[in-house]
Amino acid sequence: MYLDRDDNKSNGLMDIIKTKYKSMSKGQKLLAQYTLNNYQKVAFMTASKLGETVGVSESTVVRFANALGYSGYPKFQDALQELIKTKLTTVQRVEMSNSDYNKDANILEKVLKEDIENIKETMDYMYESSYDNAIDTIISARKVYIMGMRSSIYVAKYLGYYLNYILDNVVILRMDMGEPVEQMIKMTSEDVLISVSFPRYSKKTLSSVEFAKDRGAKVIAITDSINAPIAKVSDVILTVKNNMISFIDSLVPAFSVANALVIGVASRERNDIKEYFNELENIWEKFEIYE
Template sequence: MAKTDDLIKRIQDNYTKLSKSQKIIAEYIINHYDKAAFMTAAKLGASINISESTVVRFANTLGYNGYPELQNALQELIKNKLTTVQRLEMTEETDEIAILNNVLKADIENIKETINEINKDDFRRVVSDIINATKIYIIGSRSSIVIAEYLGFYLNLIRENVSVVKAGVSDVFEQILRVSENDLVIGIGFPRYSKRTLDVLKYAKSQNAKIVTITDSLISPLTSVADEILIAKSNMASFVDSLVAPLSLVNALVVAVGLREKEKIADTFEKLESIWDEYGVYFSKPN
């Protein structure tokens, strides 16, 4: 299938050959793509008094293998366009237990899709990149900073010279000023993608650093400068970004790096355990 961002163009190119009912569907999608993206074929048809089978035939006419593929294209299309307010307005469910079920099921599906779609060779290469880098910079903006901080916390227990680049007293460019060709920069970004993250990656690329991106799609803008790409699905169930699959991917990276460096980090963790006991960092186990 072609890039999902050509959906509107597909509709425009095929408009004259559509039936009268299909033209109604096309116009509804163009004008209400934010709502249509989360409707089943039956619900979309019901909203404009057209049969479900006509909606399915419309998807086929546009070259999609059924309505689910068209719906995926719609969801990809809106990732960069919907504001948080619009996402909130799309959430029609009000029953708390139904919301709980829907969100957990969506996160489970994101993890399943990540397992199926991630490139295993790329994953192995990124583990090697982390181990071999002189210095590691991790950049993530907005909600992605949560993943960046998490990855940075654990990599700092395994490796030296790991820095999480984030807004603060100094600008992000000042923090990454001395990046060089022996360094690794890990850029993390999910819809709505942060332009600042991409700008930092472009600067690092200009300094010949190796770039790894952790993102949700090969058409993510962060992939334009990447040497290695790790895909983790983050399809949203509502106005809140889904970070479950990205965090699982980061967990896997940390474990894989740690096991490669198992002997080297054993002393580090023994020393940490001693410090934690001495200063009472954790509650003691009951006798």
């Protein structure tokens, strides 16, 4: 049985390597030792490069990944990348990005390609049933709360801004209005909290989600893995890939998912939206909002 998608808890990957070490071949043991000591590097090395560095063949690298329970080397790399996203400090990430991007003269092309790849992976990893469930949960909620901490707040504000055009029950939790839990004090079991969270995970985001669950509310998590802290206590999980070898993560796929949520809700509320925007057009014209 292979541990593909997010079924493997990456934070236990080092323990898996240690446990399986005795049963490995000589070449695989060399790979295991190197990975344990240099997992930050291995996460972004090709199979051929890792084999060359350790002194084994590329096929041995692939068999090493298989021995750990992965169907291929790319899946093993995914697990390592998920691990380092939660472990590396910002300083370490800057150092890694400097060494990687300085080798590439065309940084613009590299970053854009990584964003494209993240969107493709998001399409591959996200279950359509989870998306449909999220739409149903939002539409049926008495009140929709949306929150994100640090850089994730911009995804939350973007999602809330457009949902406000469709629904009249949207509350964006603002960090300048006090603690998130204070703003959710009237939350009930009829409400939903949409929480956006990416590494490095904010402790306050997790405590806010746990508060919402204690109030009986549903929680929709927009995060990078089913092993993310908020995912473990959420009702609906929308997994969004945000890998980037830098001190910043790619939020482009998160904005794309936000777009999909808005359009999904809008498709269910088509008649109300048309009437609402007709009224808005009259207001915009009266107050000369646009040229």
